[in-house]
Amino acid sequence: MAVEESFTNQRSTAFVISARKRAIQKVGKTFGEALLLVIASFVAIVVLFIFYFVARDAVPYFQIRGFSEFFTSTDWYPADDPPAFGALSIIYGSLMVTVGSALLAVPMGIIAAICLSDILPFSIRQYAKPVIEMLAAIPSVAYGFFALVVLAPLLQNNGGSILMWAWWIIVAPFMTLVVVVTADLFTSRIADRKSRNRFNYVLTALFGIVTIFILYFVGTALSKLQILSGTNALNVSIILSFMALPTIVSVSEDALQAVGRELREGSYALGATRAETIVNVLLPAASSGILAAVILGVMRALGETMVVWMASGNSAHIPQPWFNYLESVRTLTATIAGDMGEADQVTGSARYHVLFAMGLLLLVISFISNLISERIVVRQRKILSGN
Amino acid sequence: MNLRTRKLLDRSFTALGFGSLVVMALALLVVIVPIAVKGIGAVFFTGTIEHRKMLSAEFHTGDPRELTSEAAASERYRANIYSMLSGFEGELDRMDPEKKAEYKNKYGQVKSSLQALLGPLPGEPAPMLTRFKYGQTRWDKAQEKLHDLLYETKWDTSNPNAMSTEYFVRRAESFKGTSLEKLFPYVEQNIEKMMLPKFTFYSGFITESSVDSHFFGGIWPEIQGTFFLAFGAMLFAFPLGVIAAIYFTEYAKPGFFNSMLRSANSTLAGVPSIVFGMFGLAFFINTLKVSDSKSVIAGSLTLAIMILPTIIRSAEEAILAVPKTYKEASLSLGSTKWNTIITVILPAALPGILTGGVISLGRAAGETAPIIFTAAVSVGSAIGLADVFNSPTPALSWNIYNLASEHEAAGELRHVQYGMVLALITVVLLLNLSAIILRARISKKLKG
Incomplete structure (x- = not known):
C-alpha cells in the first residue's frame, strides 16, 4: 500500500508540473518570445536608423544651398571658393553606367535564366549554378582592379578592334537569323511550293547581301574608333553587367520555376516548339517576376562603388554627345567614396552634407525600387497560386 | 511560318541560351585567370640578388x-x-x-x-x-x-x-x-x-609586414585586418540573424507587423554598400562614439548590418527546409516548442545555416565601401586583438584600391596588387566553395 502511494506521488511530481513552475514557464515563454520579437525587429530599427542618420546629415545641405542647384546644374567644384554643387552630371553618370550595364546584363541574364530553368538537363544545371554563384561572390574591388589594370589598357590600346569583333560575333548570328525568318515570313503566304522555295532563296540572298554590307560597314567604322581613355563608361558598364548578372539570373530563374508545369504542357500539346512556348507562354506568365529581377539587378549596378570609383575616370561632366560611352563619367557612389575623406575634415559644411544628400538620393531610389520589386513578386505569387 | 524556320528558331534559341551561359563562364575565367596567373607571381618569381x-x-x-x-x-x-x-x-x-x-x-x-x-x-x-x-x-x-x-x-x-x-x-x-x-x-x-x-619562393609575402608602403615585404597586416573585420561582423550578425530567422519561421504570425519586418529586411538587403559606410560614420563613430575615429569595431558593426539580411534569409530557408515530420515527432513526445527548436530543428538546419553564414563571411571579407570611412587605413602594421576597439586596420579590399589607384608608384607595384587580389579572391572563393559543397551534401542527405 505504502509502496503504491509513493509510486503515485512520484508519478505526479514527474509528469504534472506544479502551478508555480507552470507560472515561471509561462513568464519565461512570454519573455522569451518578446525577446525574439525585439531581436527580429532589430532589422526594422536599423533601417529606420539608416534613413534617419543619413537624412539628418543630408537636410542641412538643402537648408544651406536649396534644391535647384543640386538637381539642375552640372558645375561640380566642391573645393573651390565659392563652391559649386551641381550634381546633375554626376546623377547622369550614375544613370549612364546603370543603363549601360542593364543593356548588357538584362538580355543575357534572362536568356541564361531560361536556359537554366527550361533548356539545360539537370546534370549540367548543377555545374552552371556554382559558376553564377562564383560570379556573384567575387569582391567588387577585385572587379574594379580587373577593370582598371586589365580591361582599361586593353580598351585604350585595341578598343576599336575589340568593338569590331564584338559587333561581328554578337550581331552576325542574329542578323543571319533575322534574314532567314523575314524571308520566310514574306514567302509563307505563297501557296505553290516550288515558286515559294525559289522566291525564298532569292529573298534570302538579297537580304543576306544587304546584311553583310551593314555588318561590314559598321564593323569598319567601329574599328576606326579611337578610345582616348580606357577608364570610361563602357568599361564600367561591362564590369557592372558581370556583377548584375547573378542577381538577374537567379531571381528570374525563381520566377520561371514558379510557373507551373500545366502551362508548359498545355503549350506543347498545342504543337508549339520549345522556343515558342518560352516566348509566348512562359515569359508573359513570369514577366512580373523577371521585372523584379531586373530591378534588383539594376539596383546592384547603381549602388556599386568600387568598380566605378576605380575605372570610370571620375570626371564630372555629361559626355558629348550624351550617349558617348567612350568618355569618362563620375557617379554618385564614387563621389561619396572619393570626397568623404576630404569633406570629413570640414564636418558641418555644405561640402560634407552634399555627400549625404547624394547618399539619401541613393537610399531613396533603392528603397522605392525594392518596394516595387517586392510588391511585384508578392502579386505574381498570388496570381500563380490561383487567387 | 514554315516548319523548317520554326525548328531553326527553336535551335537558335537553345544555342542562345547555351551561349549566354558560356559567356558567363568565360567572364568568370577572363576575370580570374589573369589575376590568378599574375597573383601567383607575387609568391613564386625569379628573384635577383x-x-x-x-x-x-x-x-x-x-x-x-x-x-x-x-x-x-x-x-x-x-x-x-x-x-x-x-x-x-x-x-x-x-x-x-x-x-x-x-x-x-x-x-x-x-x-x-x-x-x-x-x-x-x-x-x-x-x-x-x-x-x-x-x-x-x-x-x-x-x-x-x-x-x-x-x-x-x-x-x-x-x-x-x-x-x-x-x-x-x-x-x-x-x-x-x-x-x-x-x-x-x-x-x-x-x-x-x-x-x-x-x-624564389617568397612565403614572406603572406606572413610578413610591408616595408616602405608595400615596396618590399608582404601583406600580413592586410590579411589579418580582413579576418578581424569579417569575423567581428559575424560575431554580431550571426547570432542576431539566426534568432531573427527563428522568430520569422516559428513564431511570427502573418499580419501587417510581420510583413513590415520582412519589407525592412529586403530594404536592408538592397541598400547600396556605400550608404552603409556613411551610416557607420554618422552613427557608430560620430553619434555613438564607439571609438574616437576609425576602428575595427566600427567597421565590424557596419559590416554586420550589411550582412544581416543575407544571414536571416539563408537561415530562414534552412529552417523551412527541415521536414515537418521532425518537428511533429518532437512535439508529440511532449517537448515544448522552444525545446523542439533548440534540440531538433536547429541541429537539423545547422548545415544550411552555416552555409549562409560562410557566404556572408566571404561577403564581409570582400566588401570595401562600408569600411572606407569606418575602419580602413592605407598604411599600418598588424594590430593586436586588444586594439580592435580603438585602432583602424589595413584590410585587403581597401589596400587593393589604395595601392592600385592612389599609391604614388601604382604602376611599379602591380605584382603586389595582383598578389593581394589573389589572396582576397582565394579567401572568398574558398569560403563559397565550401558553402557549395556543404549544400550539395545537405541536399543529398535530405533526399536520403
Whole structure:
C-alpha cells in the first residue's frame, strides 16, 4: 500500500508540473518570445536608423544651398571658393553606367535564366549554378582592379578592334537569323511550293547581301574608333553587367520555376516548339517576376562603388554627345567614396552634407525600387497560386 | 511560318541560351585567370640578388655567408661599370662647355636608370627611402629597367590627327665616340652575372609586414585586418540573424507587423554598400562614439548590418527546409516548442545555416565601401586583438584600391596588387566553395 502511494506521488511530481513552475514557464515563454520579437525587429530599427542618420546629415545641405542647384546644374567644384554643387552630371553618370550595364546584363541574364530553368538537363544545371554563384561572390574591388589594370589598357590600346569583333560575333548570328525568318515570313503566304522555295532563296540572298554590307560597314567604322581613355563608361558598364548578372539570373530563374508545369504542357500539346512556348507562354506568365529581377539587378549596378570609383575616370561632366560611352563619367557612389575623406575634415559644411544628400538620393531610389520589386513578386505569387 | 524556320528558331534559341551561359563562364575565367596567373607571381618569381640583400637586411632571413659570396661575385662585374662611369665623368670634365651641357643631361638619365637597376651607386649619398636602397628585386622588373637603360623612349607626334606613338632609340648611339659607349653592351651581356636571378619562393609575402608602403615585404597586416573585420561582423550578425530567422519561421504570425519586418529586411538587403559606410560614420563613430575615429569595431558593426539580411534569409530557408515530420515527432513526445527548436530543428538546419553564414563571411571579407570611412587605413602594421576597439586596420579590399589607384608608384607595384587580389579572391572563393559543397551534401542527405 505504502509502496503504491509513493509510486503515485512520484508519478505526479514527474509528469504534472506544479502551478508555480507552470507560472515561471509561462513568464519565461512570454519573455522569451518578446525577446525574439525585439531581436527580429532589430532589422526594422536599423533601417529606420539608416534613413534617419543619413537624412539628418543630408537636410542641412538643402537648408544651406536649396534644391535647384543640386538637381539642375552640372558645375561640380566642391573645393573651390565659392563652391559649386551641381550634381546633375554626376546623377547622369550614375544613370549612364546603370543603363549601360542593364543593356548588357538584362538580355543575357534572362536568356541564361531560361536556359537554366527550361533548356539545360539537370546534370549540367548543377555545374552552371556554382559558376553564377562564383560570379556573384567575387569582391567588387577585385572587379574594379580587373577593370582598371586589365580591361582599361586593353580598351585604350585595341578598343576599336575589340568593338569590331564584338559587333561581328554578337550581331552576325542574329542578323543571319533575322534574314532567314523575314524571308520566310514574306514567302509563307505563297501557296505553290516550288515558286515559294525559289522566291525564298532569292529573298534570302538579297537580304543576306544587304546584311553583310551593314555588318561590314559598321564593323569598319567601329574599328576606326579611337578610345582616348580606357577608364570610361563602357568599361564600367561591362564590369557592372558581370556583377548584375547573378542577381538577374537567379531571381528570374525563381520566377520561371514558379510557373507551373500545366502551362508548359498545355503549350506543347498545342504543337508549339520549345522556343515558342518560352516566348509566348512562359515569359508573359513570369514577366512580373523577371521585372523584379531586373530591378534588383539594376539596383546592384547603381549602388556599386568600387568598380566605378576605380575605372570610370571620375570626371564630372555629361559626355558629348550624351550617349558617348567612350568618355569618362563620375557617379554618385564614387563621389561619396572619393570626397568623404576630404569633406570629413570640414564636418558641418555644405561640402560634407552634399555627400549625404547624394547618399539619401541613393537610399531613396533603392528603397522605392525594392518596394516595387517586392510588391511585384508578392502579386505574381498570388496570381500563380490561383487567387 | 514554315516548319523548317520554326525548328531553326527553336535551335537558335537553345544555342542562345547555351551561349549566354558560356559567356558567363568565360567572364568568370577572363576575370580570374589573369589575376590568378599574375597573383601567383607575387609568391613564386625569379628573384635577383637585390631581393636576397633586401631580405637579409630588412627581415634577417637567408644565409648570410652565401649572400656575401654572391654579392662578391656580383660586385666583380659591377665594379667595371663603376669604373666606366668615373672614367666618363673625367672625360666630361675635359669637354668644352657646350658639349658638356649636352652630355650631362643624358648622363644623368643613364645614371638614374642604372641606379634603378642595380641599387645605389658608390659615392652617392645613402638614400632615405628604403625603396631606393636596393636595385630591382625581381628579374622581370630588372629586364624592364634594363630596357630603360639601353633605350631612350621618344614620342612620335608628327601626325597631328592620330595619337602619338612611342618609339625607342638606342642610348649607345647618343654616346657614340665617348668612353661610355662600351657601357651599354657590357651591361646587356653581363646583366645575369650582376643580378644572379634565381627561382624564389617568397612565403614572406603572406606572413610578413610591408616595408616602405608595400615596396618590399608582404601583406600580413592586410590579411589579418580582413579576418578581424569579417569575423567581428559575424560575431554580431550571426547570432542576431539566426534568432531573427527563428522568430520569422516559428513564431511570427502573418499580419501587417510581420510583413513590415520582412519589407525592412529586403530594404536592408538592397541598400547600396556605400550608404552603409556613411551610416557607420554618422552613427557608430560620430553619434555613438564607439571609438574616437576609425576602428575595427566600427567597421565590424557596419559590416554586420550589411550582412544581416543575407544571414536571416539563408537561415530562414534552412529552417523551412527541415521536414515537418521532425518537428511533429518532437512535439508529440511532449517537448515544448522552444525545446523542439533548440534540440531538433536547429541541429537539423545547422548545415544550411552555416552555409549562409560562410557566404556572408566571404561577403564581409570582400566588401570595401562600408569600411572606407569606418575602419580602413592605407598604411599600418598588424594590430593586436586588444586594439580592435580603438585602432583602424589595413584590410585587403581597401589596400587593393589604395595601392592600385592612389599609391604614388601604382604602376611599379602591380605584382603586389595582383598578389593581394589573389589572396582576397582565394579567401572568398574558398569560403563559397565550401558553402557549395556543404549544400550539395545537405541536399543529398535530405533526399536520403
